[in-house]
Amino acid sequence: MGDLEEARAVYFSDANLKEAYDEEAGLKNSSLSTQFRGCLGQVKFLLKKPDIKTLVDQAREMPNDLGEGALFGKGDWVEVRGNDLKWALARISDVQERQQNGWDKEAPENIGKSPPLTRFYYFGYGKERVGRDYDDFEIRTPREALENIFGKRPFVWQQYALIRLEAYLRLEEHHIYDFDDFDIYLTVRDWWREWLEHSENADFLEEVYRNEERYTQKLLFHHIMTPFKLMENIREDEEDWDFDDDSITVYTYLGILGDGTLMVTIVFFMQIIIPLILLYTSTVFGTEGSSRRGAGGNEFNRRFNPPNGTLFGSTTWDQFCDQGGSLQGKLLLAAVILIYLVQVIPDTLFAFYNVAGVGDSTFSKITSLRRIVYEQRKDHFFQIVGFQLDRWMNTAYISILYLIMLYILLMTENILDIILNALAIIFIHQIDENIANSPWWDADNRWITAGTLQLVIQSVVDKRVLGNAGRLCKAFDIDIEVYKETFDFKGSVFSNIPSLRDPQQAKRDEENRELKESKASRNVTTFDESVAHFGIIEKFMSRFGIYRNGGTFNKYEDYRVWSRWDDVVFMARLPDNLDDERLSNIKSKTPFADLNPFNTFIFNVAYKVGTFYYIFVDVYKSARTGDWATMPFRIVLKFIEGILDWISYFIPFAFPFIVVISLIMIPSCY
Structure with missing residues (x-):
């Protein structure tokens, strides 16, 4: 057994793992060690980054316990591609092999052959242990090691x-x-x-x-x-x-291809103008034939504008919540809001999760890949427009749309109008997805596949x-x-x-x-x-x-x-042969992987968006690359984007609470 193999065996003894975990998390002999491990993410034994010498030595010595066709073993430092499709540093804590499902050893063509194996790689320890059957090309040697070996x-x-x-x-x-x-x-x-x-x-x-x-x-x-x-x-x-993922929209196509601006423009204006028309109609004109319409047929004035004409000035709760609607209308409103509660809210939160780019769906993976290109500033103008619209129309827009619908329902007395308005809002919500999933839009999905x-x-x-x-x-x-x-x-x-x-x-x-x-x-x-x-x-x-x-x-x-x-392609210099001492003093700069999708979701949403992380990163990149001329423009643009992102991410979180309150308030006040 070589030195590296011996080091692997010692490091990955159970006792050593537990001790390293507790010491480096700063939680030894503490009850917090068991209560909050799931929230610490990568603040654990993996926190100690390896030096380049460790990575180079690992790449030069093949583990003895590798399975057939495998390149990595227990204890190896690797770059792993997470759910967000970004490469990050992690250490393999275990490797297990299992016979592939569906393999028939009695079949004539399989007699005498070894069964094909599915290899499961595990990272982390304890409750933070994460593993699955990673594809061979979802795990690779850290680039820093290869650059030091091969240049x-x-x-x-x-x-x-x-x-x-x-x-x-x-x-x-x-x-x-x-x-x-x-x-x-x-x-x-x-x-x-x-x-x-x-x-x-x-x-x-x-x-x-x-x-x-x-x-x-x-x-x-x-x-x-x-x-x-x-x-x-x-x-x-x-x-x-x-x-064929139903979450893919016309905005997704624009964000990927940078093409399709005409249809995107039409759909965008339909999704904005139609709700505004419904809102204006229900507010200003009320419901045809309604006995509850205010002066001049203005339902808004009846509920919110008192007789002295001062808007909201002396509006009382009894005036707003007059409870003058029919019993059938109250029941129908309660049913519609209940549908929102059991269907729309889960759909909205799922769409929000996908937009964050940590899900397993194809749309989420495309969003992750698209975000990588955007963060590296490698996209074109219309790709950026499509990407931003795709994010905003799948987060804040959906919630705002249904909030508008709740207001319209409150202002609508005619039972048939309640049903029609509720159906109309669903059509408006899904029109961008329905067009993208139409057979005439992208036959056999060739365009979106090529764009990806x-x-x-x-x-x-x-x-x-x-x-x-x-x-x-x-x-x-x-x-x-x-x-x-x-x-x-x-x-x-x-x-x-x-x-x-x-x-x-x-x-x-x-x-x-x-x-x-x-x-x-x-x-x-x-x-x-x-x-x-x-x-x-x-x-x-x-x-x-x-x-x-x-x-x-x-x-x-x-x-x-x-x-x-x-x-x-032949110009780059050959690598310098750095001595072991110098390599030992150089730490890896690759960020640690957090392969827990929920942790990644929290990081992308709560941290990156909530703290305006993107603004500071973009300014830093501009300064680092010497783009001083464009920096003021980037600061303003990124600040606006940060505000919009914050709003678009906050509203979906508030939406479920508003619907729950509306389920009680709107039918009773109708």
């Missing part, structure tokens, strides 16, 4: 491979590169091998890559391939990624870095002087150094690539495709060159400067 050159290549993949994928059915049939994983694997064995990469291959054990090489490849494997899972795993694949690319490709030579060299450890010499840059203005974003050069390079590959395939139509847009307006504007960089699988066309990529 940053493989991660430059990953950026290149994602942009190259986007250039290949097509939305056209039956096309040779149709995204629905294109073998993403195997194609990218072949590109990896070509890059690895390229003559320009000989120094990396001989001096770094082949000096590591096969196990460590697998960990690198496994890490690099995680976004590509996720794309295949999105496309093929219909159980985990069911795009595009989101994966956007979540990893760092266009801010790729579009600036200085940031590129700093982020990927490239010698700036070598970079300038390679591209024959003689000027003194740093900002003029050629970057990996150049629309003119990209257009020329892409035409050359398409020509070469069309000749190789003897098919001149292989790449003959217009930019794919989902919306009518976007298609029209794109045809006349007004709308650029908005098409699906075309958001990085300005970065397809293959003539520069051919050099950049």
Whole structure:
């Protein structure tokens, strides 16, 4: 048993785990230890972050107890993808294997074979222990360890491979590169091998890559391939990624694709204008034929405006709650509000939970992926509009809509009108979802599937870095002087150094690539495709060159400067061989994972929104990247967004209490 294996065994003895848990939570010999463990999240034994030496040593020594095909064992530090689809640091506390369900050992084709196993990974300890059958590509080696072993050159290549993949994928059915049939994983694997064995990469291959054990090489490849494997899972795993999810709306499409503005505008105005018309009609005109209408037929004046004309000035409870309605109306109102209580409130809270991005539904996963792109500022304007509308219309809007309905019901005497208004509000609430789930909207869900694949690319490709030579060299450890010499840059203005974003050069390079590959395939139509847009307006504007960089699988066309990529993917310096002492003094900067969905929900809602966390983070990012010119605008924009988020998250919490009060008050006052 090696030193690392021995350390794993000692650390994960039950007594040591319990002692470490209590000491690091500061709760040893305290009754709080049992009462509040579920609320402490990651404030436990995992709180002590590992140093880089620990991560590097782990990646270089394969555990002896690994199951067949496994890469990670008990005690390993890993990055795990949580329900919010973000990678975070965690330590495996246990691994268990179980025979897959449905495997028949008596079947002729299975005789003599070992049963396939489902592997369960567990993280945490005690009541905070969380585990499930994680997919192999939902767990990976920490990037910090791999960068210290292999350097940053493989991660430059990953950026290149994602942009190259986007250039290949097509939305056209039956096309040779149709995204629905294109073998993403195997194609990218072949590109990896070509890059690895390229003559320009000989120094990396001989001096770094082949000096590591096969196990460590697998960990690198496994890490690099995680976004590509996720794309295949999105496309093929219909159980985990069911795009028939009823929660998906027209706003979701706009947030993902950046297209479809016409329909979104129509639906948005319908959902805003119709409730306002109902509200105005019931307030000002009352109910036709009602004996209870105030002067001039104004029901609002009758309830709220006393005879002296002072609004609310001397309104009494008896005047507001006159109890003049019929018994049938009271019973019907009570029934409607009771329906709200048992159906609308759970639906509203479930929608709110999904919008927070911690659920298991496809809509929640899309929201999580969309939030990652938004927080990293990698999206386009209409994507941002769609994302924000999708959030607001699934949180505050629903609650406000039904609160308006409660007021309208109070102002309505005609029993038939009560029923019709209640039905109308349900139609208004669901119109954005009903249209998105219509068969004519997105046949076979091709557009939303393709858009989600595009989101994966956007979540990893760092266009801010790729579009600036200085940031590129700093982020990927490239010698700036070598970079300038390679591209024959003689000027003194740093900002003029050629970057990996150049629309003119990209257009020329892409035409050359398409020509070469069309000749190789003897098919001149292989790449003959217009930019794919989902919306009518976007298609029209794109045809006349007004709308650029908005098409699906075309958001990085300005970065397809293959003539520069051919050099950049080999430029990153080889890793420094830091001694153990220096590595031991460097702590991991990867945030800890909290794999409890409820804890993540509380963090995303109560902490991030309640404390205006997003405002400070965005300002910090702007300052860190030197975006001083846009900082005042960002502060104002983020402050407005923070206020709206706070309101949109507070109202759904207050909504159930208001409905409960209304169940008692409105029928009695009607």
